[in-house]
Amino acid sequence: LYYLSFWFRGLRWRLIARTANIGGNNGKNVPSTTTLSGIILMGWFANSVAFLRLGDAYRGWALARETKNDFPSSLGTVVAERVQDMAVVLVLVLAAAIWLTIEGDSKVPGWIVFAAFVLITALVMGLLLMRVAGKRISRQLPSRFEAIYVNFQRGTLSSFSGRDISPQLVLGIVGWLLEIARFYFVAEAMGMDISFGIIMFAALANAMLTTIPTPGGFGFVEGGLTGLLILFGRTDNEALSLVVIDRTISWLSVVLFGGILFVVWHAVKAKKSTSTSPTNP
Numbered sequence: 001l002y003y004l005s006f007w008f009r010g011l012r013w014r015l016i017a018r019t020a021n022i023g024g025n026n027g028k029n030v031p032s033t034t035t036l037s038g039i040i041l042m043g044w045f046a047n048s049v050a051f052l053r054l055g056d057a058y059r060g061w062a063l064a065r066e067t068k069n070d071f072p073s074s075l076g077t078v079v080a081e082r083v084q085d086m087a088v089v090l091v092l093v094l095a096a097a098i099w100l101t102i103e104g105d106s107k108v109p110g111w112i113v114f115a116a117f118v119l120i121t122a123l124v125m126g127l128l129l130m131r132v133a134g135k136r137i138s139r140q141l142p143s144r145f146e147a148i149y150v151n152f153q154r155g156t157l158s159s160f161s162g163r164d165i166s167p168q169l170v171l172g173i174v175g176w177l178l179e180i181a182r183f184y185f186v187a188e189a190m191g192m193d194i195s196f197g198i199i200m201f202a203a204l205a206n207a208m209l210t211t212i213p214t215p216g217g218f219g220f221v222e223g224g225l226t227g228l229l230i231l232f233g234r235t236d237n238e239a240l241s242l243v244v245i246d247r248t249i250s251w252l253s254v255v256l257f258g259g260i261l262f263v264v265w266h267a268v269k270a271k272k273s274t275s276t277s278p279t280n281p
Contacts, residue, residue, distance in 0.1 A: 008171050008178070016077045018030050041257070075155065086120040108201075130153050182246070
């Protein structure tokens with residue numbers, strides 16, 4: 001289920017890139033869903049082994065290379081995807097809070113709701129500032145950076161135009177539901193009886209903590225998620241075991257399979273580049 005989510009994320013990214021007209025020709029030069037899914041996996045691999053979430057920049061670079069488009073515009077589609085992700089996470093976090101309240105659980109962690117709200121508010125305010133004052137901002141930049149910013153702004157804002165926004169959001173919801181399902185089945189496999197509302201909170205807290213710019217959110221995810229499960233009544237051993245096994249899937253397996261794909265992908269690209277380059281007389 002976890003790796004199936006990459007396909008849905010790849011399809012959503014394809015819709016976003018086509019809406020933003022990446023590569024020109026009304027987005028017809030955008031790679032296939034399978035190709036974009038592979039790039040997402042490689043980007044997550046980079047985020048899992050490097051600081052500062054460099055995998056997001058890698059994804060923008062890879063899309064630009066595949067479509068022969070400029071890097072700033074391609075990176076803008078990744079930013080647009082992140083904004084959609086945070087919006088979906090906020091909705092699902094609120095749904096989990098309502099679920100737990102109905103069940104009578106008084107331990108709903110308000111910090112998760114607050115963090116999701118702050119993240120989406122900051123991103124939306126950034127988009128509004130970009131739309132309202134983007135031209136004035138670009139004019140204040142040095143000439144060598146002005147074109148870069150303009151292309152980045154165009155790629156980001158144009159990703160939200162058109163009628164594709166609804167299917168993009170639906171695909172984003174499907175991707176997150178598959179992540180929640182992953183955590184649920186890990187708990188089921190360990191024989192733990194945990195409320196589905198808690199499962200939703202834990203899976204979404206996991207996702208938000210991975211945005212911290214350490215490799216894969218290392219340290220913060222393990223500590224935060226373990227503490228959250230203990231708050232909801234799990235023993236120390238149960239909470240730690242559940243987090244370790246889930247992270248084996250959501251982090252270590254990405255390092256393994258994403259790393260293999262990364263090496264093979266670039267080896268094939270290098271071989272093709274060598275075979276098509278003109279030979280010296």
